[in-house]
Amino acid sequence: MTYKRKNFEPDFSNFEKVLRREKPNRPVLYEFAFNIPLLQRLTENKFTVDENDYMTYFKMLTEASVMMGYDYITVSAWRLNALAFPKGEVDQKKSKSQNEGALIKDIESFEKYPWPDADSYDYSLYEKIGKGLPDGMMMIPNSNGGVLENVTELVGYEQLCYMYMMDAELTKEIFDAVGSRLLRFYENVSKFDKVGAVIANDDWGFKTQTMFPPDMLREYVIPWHKKIADAIHSAGKLSMLHSCGNLKEVMDDIIDDIGYKGKHSYEDEIIPVEEAYKLWGDRIAIIGGLDIDFLTRSTPTEITRRAKALLELTSEKGGYALGSGNSIPEYIPYENFVAMISAVND
Amino acid sequence: MESLLNEIAHCVEFGKIDLKSPYPPDMKGKEGAAELTKKALDEGIPAKDILEKGLIVGMAKIGIKFRANEVFVPQVLMSAKAMSTAMEHIKPLFITGAVKAKGTFIIGTVAGDLHDIGKNLVSMMIEGNGWNVVDLGVDVKPEKFLEAVKENPNSYVGLSALLTTTMVQMEKIVSLIKEDHPETKILIGGAPVNENFKNKIGADFYAPDPQGAVEYINAGAA
Numbered sequence: 241m242t243y244k245r246k247n248f249e250p251d252f253s254n255f256e257k258v259l260r261r262e263k264p265n266r267p268v269l270y271e272f273a274f275n276i277p278l279l280q281r282l283t284e285n286k287f288t289v290d291e292n293d294y295m296t297y298f299k300m301l302t303e304a305s306v307m308m309g310y311d312y313i314t315v316s317a318w319r320l321n322a323l324a325f326p327k328g329e330v331d332q333k334k335s336k337s338q339n340e341g342a343l344i345k346d347i348e349s350f351e352k353y354p355w356p357d358a359d360s361y362d363y364s365l366y367e368k369i370g371k372g373l374p375d376g377m378m379m380i381p382n383s384n385g386g387v388l389e390n391v392t393e394l395v396g397y398e399q400l401c402y403m404y405m406m407d408a409e410l411t412k413e414i415f416d417a418v419g420s421r422l423l424r425f426y427e428n429v430s431k432f433d434k435v436g437a438v439i440a441n442d443d444w445g446f447k448t449q450t451m452f453p454p455d456m457l458r459e460y461v462i463p464w465h466k467k468i469a470d471a472i473h474s475a476g477k478l479s480m481l482h483s484c485g486n487l488k489e490v491m492d493d494i495i496d497d498i499g500y501k502g503k504h505s506y507e508d509e510i511i512p513v514e515e516a517y518k519l520w521g522d523r524i525a526i527i528g529g530l531d532i533d534f535l536t537r538s539t540p541t542e543i544t545r546r547a548k549a550l551l552e553l554t555s556e557k558g559g560y561a562l563g564s565g566n567s568i569p570e571y572i573p574y575e576n577f578v579a580m581i582s583a584v585n586d
Numbered sequence: 587m588e589s590l591l592n593e594i595a596h597c598v599e600f601g602k603i604d605l606k607s608p609y610p611p612d613m614k615g616k617e618g619a620a621e622l623t624k625k626a627l628d629e630g631i632p633a634k635d636i637l638e639k640g641l642i643v644g645m646a647k648i649g650i651k652f653r654a655n656e657v658f659v660p661q662v663l664m665s666a667k668a669m670s671t672a673m674e675h676i677k678p679l680f681i682t683g684a685v686k687a688k689g690t691f692i693i694g695t696v697a698g699d700l701h702d703i704g705k706n707l708v709s710m711m712i713e714g715n716g717w718n719v720v721d722l723g724v725d726v727k728p729e730k731f732l733e734a735v736k737e738n739p740n741s742y743v744g745l746s747a748l749l750t751t752t753m754v755q756m757e758k759i760v761s762l763i764k765e766d767h768p769e770t771k772i773l774i775g776g777a778p779v780n781e782n783f784k785n786k787i788g789a790d791f792y793a794p795d796p797q798g799a800v801e802y803i804n805a806g807a808a
């Protein structure tokens with residue numbers, strides 16, 4: 241027998257309430273991504289997934305999500321290969337370096353770069369996936385990397401550090417080339433009926449600070465996110481930001497300037513989610529947040545205890561959905577994951 | 587002499603590499619760490635003084651500012667570049683024995699992990715503080731750390747890991763090294779790493795940023 245959430249019927253209006261910082265009718269779960277073996281296990285190994293067979297993947301994700309008790313599925317652009325910026329060769333072992341595979345180093349390579357067209361993709365796939373959802377369930381799309389992430393990959397992290405200080409003009413052109421395409425992508429996916437909300441994913445920070453000075457982000461990155469958030473909202477959908485790392489310096493920008501409705505990704509080493517909720521929870525919905533290291537190395541009892549306490553802490557004001565601080569990679573033991581999501585059962 | 591060394595320190599702190607570098611904008615058209623270091627050598631200032639009272643002072647200042655979040659990685663990279671460009675003039679003197687490194691620091695990202703930005707920053711800051719750095723790269727097997735310790739007696743070892751799965755590998759590396767070389771001091775860092783974990787695995791030092799590591803090994807070398 242696999243895990244099943246008690247008395248559960250998908251109802252996306254609960255997730256909307258969370259993003260509006262209201263109290264949902266019952267606890268709400270959120271996860272940005274699950275590892276495939278976990279989804280296969282939950283669906284009793286009925287599905288074999290091949291990289292190109294996205295329909296089977298989404299079928300499996302939908303079935304598993306209903307079992308686990310989620311009101312939506314994440315529709316990842318990387319799974320659909322939607323608006324992918326061609327990247328250079330990287331040594332793809334188990335993890336990757338941020339300095340490898342850079343394709344743009346000057347104006348010539350910028351002009352030669354095969355810029356993808358955000359409109360030429362067959363977006364009807366989103367409709368097709370939406371049709372497979374049970375009543376009450378919605379899609380939450382994301383993009384194939386964010387504004388800063390894609391530029392970092394195209395230029396290389398260290399090279400981008402030098403470039404923005406030495407060549408502001410080229411830096412701006414690259415950010416605009418990436419940002420305008422991502423904006424178009426978000427406009428395209430936000431309009432589908434079965435899209436209930438949209439998550440913009442773009443990692444901006446690390447342990448102690450942002451990857452670039454806040455002023456640099458304000459000049460090149462944040463204006464594009466403002467446009468992306470506006471586009472999502474104009475389509476009548478709610479927005480969220482997934483961004484890892486220490487973002488304390490730019491939280492006001494995220495909340496007041498860009499206007500994202502929810503913020504996802506937290507780490508205990510930076511700011512435990514409980515504190516983040518106390519600090520920002522009355523201005524932006526706090527999504528997920530149970531630290532990955534905590535979920536990996538604690539006992540199931542400890543995990544359920546902390547998850548329940550978090551639900552308790554947030555029960556009065558709402559504006560919270562329970563989940564991990566990042567995603568569920570394969571190294572989080574199954575029992576630990578179940579210990580987290582089963583906290584909603586009573 | 588003192589003012590020239592101060593100028594060199596200033597160039598490193600603010601990332602002024604050389605005359606042609608347009609950064610920082612307020613020093614455009616001025617000589618940078620490279621020219622000033624050459625000038626100091628030509629004036630007969632001992633290389634040891636240029637290093638210790640000029641270049642290293644600048645690196646220490648940027649390290650402290652980085653820890654306090656007053657500057658960000660790009661500024662640190664510019665400082666490190668200014669430092670390493672100036673070092674081109676000093677390096678030949680290491681061979682003659684006129685200048686000596688404070689000691690050797692071995693660093694690597696542990697097996698299974700290919701993140702290198704953090705490790706590179708630690709490596710740059712430590713090198714910029716007058717240490718000889720042996721950078722083993724990323725995805726480094728425990729045995730390779732041990733080999734490097736054997737080849738470089740009395741060195742310090744730094745381990746970097748970004749994921750929980752790779753972080754737990756650190757325990758193995760620490761016990762492997764300590765078994766043969768119990769005197770070796772091991773420093774650890776990276777996203778999920780903290781003081782508790784350091785204690786649990788028997789490593790010697792944890793720092794959330796490079797400056798902590800610099801201060802720890804400098805204190806040991808003093």
Ligand code: B12
Nearest residue numbers: 334335338446484532533566704744746749750775776778
């Ligand atoms: C960018 C990033 C990615 C990018 C990497 C892009 C690339 N091309 O490299 C992408 C999107 C690919 C990615 C993927 C994943 N990531 Co990731 N990622 C990050 C992120 C946001 C930043 C890492 C970084 O570049 N830091 C920049 C440098 C400057 O910082 P640093 O390495 O920490 O180094 C500093 C200090 O730690 C210290 N330091 C470092 N080493 C040492 C050593 C010593 C001796 C000392 C003293 C100090 C020291 O000094 C440095 C300078 O101050 C971190 C968040 C974070 N908190 O770091 C998550 C993070 C590392 N990722 C995480 C996860 C879960 C993943 C995935 C598993 C997601 C998934 N489900 O697939 C995958 C795994 C991929 C893999 N196998 O490696 C988690 C790991 C959690 C955990 N405990 O295991 C983190 C912490 C995010 C989170 N919210 O929890 N990631």
